[in-house]
Amino acid sequence: MTALVFLDADVSTGRIANAATAQLSVLDQGVTRGDGIFESMLYTKGVVRKIDAHLARLRVSASTCDLILPHEERWRAAISTAVAAFDAATPSDEAVVKLVATRGPEGTSEGTCWVMVSAAAESGRLQRENGVSVMLLDRGYDSRAAERAPWLLMGAKTLSYAVNMAALRHAKKQGVDEVIFTSSDGIVLEGPTSTVLLAHRDGDIKRLITPTLETGILPGTTQGAIFEAARAAGWELGYGPLTPEHLMDADGVWLVSSIRLLAPVNSIDGTTLTLDRELHAELTAMVNNIA
Amino acid sequence: MTALVFLDADVSTGRIANAATAQLSVLDQGVTRGDGIFESMLYTKGVVRKIDAHLARLRVSASTCDLILPHEERWRAAISTAVAAFDAATPSDEAVVKLVATRGPEGTSEGTCWVMVSAAAESGRLQRENGVSVMLLDRGYDSRAAERAPWLLMGAKTLSYAVNMAALRHAKKQGVDEVIFTSSDGIVLEGPTSTVLLAHRDGDIKRLITPTLETGILPGTTQGAIFEAARAAGWELGYGPLTPEHLMDADGVWLVSSIRLLAPVNSIDGTTLTLDRELHAELTAMVNNIA
Incomplete structure (x- = not known):
């Protein structure tokens, strides 16, 4: 209902x-x-x-x-x-x-x-619990398009989501759960309905990174809330430009959004990613506490 | 009603x-x-x-x-x-x-x-009769995006038209009637709701040109019908890649679509264009005869 x-x-x-x-x-x-x-x-x-x-x-x-x-x-x-x-x-x-x-x-x-x-839908809970396989798909726009062409409405959450839905269908046809869009010049953008996060641990230092908004991505409300909680917990915060190599080299990559919350990325284009279980548990606790 | x-x-x-x-x-x-x-x-x-x-x-x-x-x-x-x-x-x-x-x-x-x-709406008839002022706007995509990224749905006429409508609002705010999109690498594409045509006269030779579909533009049904009529009337036909300079140098530039039919472009980015009245009359006769 x-x-x-x-x-x-x-x-x-x-x-x-x-x-x-x-x-x-x-x-x-x-x-x-x-x-x-x-x-x-x-x-x-x-x-x-x-x-x-x-x-x-x-x-x-x-x-x-x-x-x-x-x-x-x-x-x-x-x-x-x-x-x-x-x-x-x-x-x-x-x-x-x-x-x-x-x-x-x-x-x-x-x-x-x-x-x-x-x-x-059940899918959000399942992605949260099981993680997702991801493929990178070109969004067609270069990473400077948003600043020079405001009529492209990048950064606005419009009802014109046909391309986002088509990208997800394209992934599912290849047996892949999710998509991370890249710009035509190779910069990591966002998922069709999610924001990308990555984390690193370096001794006692924990660092959380997300793509910069200058690429024209949607400002993620969940990413924003997690960043606030992570800052309070003493994490370092960073904003890309990120390349696919940054994702591959991270100690954890997640897709975050308001309904699915925090879904770990298990693989990108068939390559298995590292997931630091402690970082994942800490971020999950943060996301569960968002009010 | x-x-x-x-x-x-x-x-x-x-x-x-x-x-x-x-x-x-x-x-x-x-x-x-x-x-x-x-x-x-x-x-x-x-x-x-x-x-x-x-x-x-x-x-x-x-x-x-x-x-x-x-x-x-x-x-x-x-x-x-x-x-x-x-x-x-x-x-x-x-x-x-x-x-x-x-x-x-x-x-x-x-x-x-x-x-x-x-x-x-009255606007189609008015554009047909009075012509239109045009501004060039960057569509954000490069001219190769369509062939490498089918999930962008370029060439499909989807309901996700928010960007097309935003581009037209952007033009109207500057006092301009219409838009011709260009690719991020400077190739002429299409209007938000129209196809671009240009013509040249060279002695007895009349030549009609439209952007190539490889750029990911929508195949225009009106452009297709005019090309058929022009071919039958002995015109030469050509398919771009076209740059804005090609538009500026033409003997006529038109926006064509199913409802407005054939609207001459009076100016682009403030520069007045040439319109060969004879070519215009001939094309208008062709478009009026489409069945």
Whole structure:
């Protein structure tokens, strides 16, 4: 069951709707043009995690895409309504709270905004527990494209995810679980729905590294939360440019995202990676404590 | 008024629906992931133009995206039903027939497919009559990306059009009508919703040129039809790689697409272009005769 709540100017707490019936216009530019933005948050143990970070990133995506969003308080109210409706119907250990804002039907100036809550797919938990095999795929863009071409909307989380989905299908056809995109000039970017982390241990020094945002990747809210916890725990933090060799040489590589949390990368392009179990346990504890 | 007909296994002629009410699930991957494909055809003087070419390109897009389409006869039947419903309600000189096929709601294996017919926007006619100012914008991809990275879905007409729409908004903010994308290595590609043509006259020889498909651009159905007519009229035909200098040096540059047809480019990045009026008249006659 999916709990669905539309943001509605007439209903301050949001308008509850039935997700099992049709609710959207075929003229909505969210579908005709993939023209909208979204966020996915984990709802577990009665808490929607990192809600501030996700609402902040939604605002950045909206600004990049020239979308005007309803006031943040209306999002928070709709999230509360949706979560309560979900809990009343089908409580679940882990659920996904998805926020969507589209440009609305063609010919109108009113966007369409909704919150939906549904049970998390099994795949996130499985990736977290078993790790993932990864293949590197070229994202086509060079690592300078984002700064010179803002109309490419890099760094915005838009509904135009067809390429991300195609990359995952391409990997699965080769029997591989996941993808890490590289730029056309060989720089490590991100997964289709995840951020890349790597770690090193050097005596007592633990170092956590993620690709630099200047490559045009999405700023990861989970990466951000882990970095904060790692800093507090005395880790050194670093920001790429990273090459595939950096991944191969690390003491651990992970894909992180809001729903799957922290999934260790077992192999890249068929080559088995090292995983320092102690680093993995420490990072897992950090990610489990994200509020 | 928009006439709307869903392809439906139970109704061979398609299921008529009300486009003014909600008809789509918020879980449809067409909206949650921009995961689907489309075509737009011109309906004028009782004829849906280039229907074979559009259905053929829809099949190529589906194959690129691993989508299984309903049989072509069901599309044709739904198009007939939609056009008849449109004519009965609001006949119009020029209408757009749009075909959409999405991957369907998450967790199902059934795609969502529909046909909608609505009056063509004034903008197409205006561009045709007045021409357009253009700015060149970097598409971020190099001209070899398509051949080495099929997961980028270049050459498929997907619903993930947010970048195309952002590029047009970017141009309009600078007071410019339209965009021609270039590759990161400086090759002319296509417009966000159009194909680029250029022509030269050299004594009695007339030559029509378009960018090569190897750059990953969408194969233009209107470009294809004009090339066929031009060949029959004795023109020489050529396929790029083209650079912006080729555009500047031409005796005419046009953006062509199914609804706007043939729009002359008046200027590129502020530089006024030449337009050979005779070539323009000849090409306009060809495009008006497309069936």
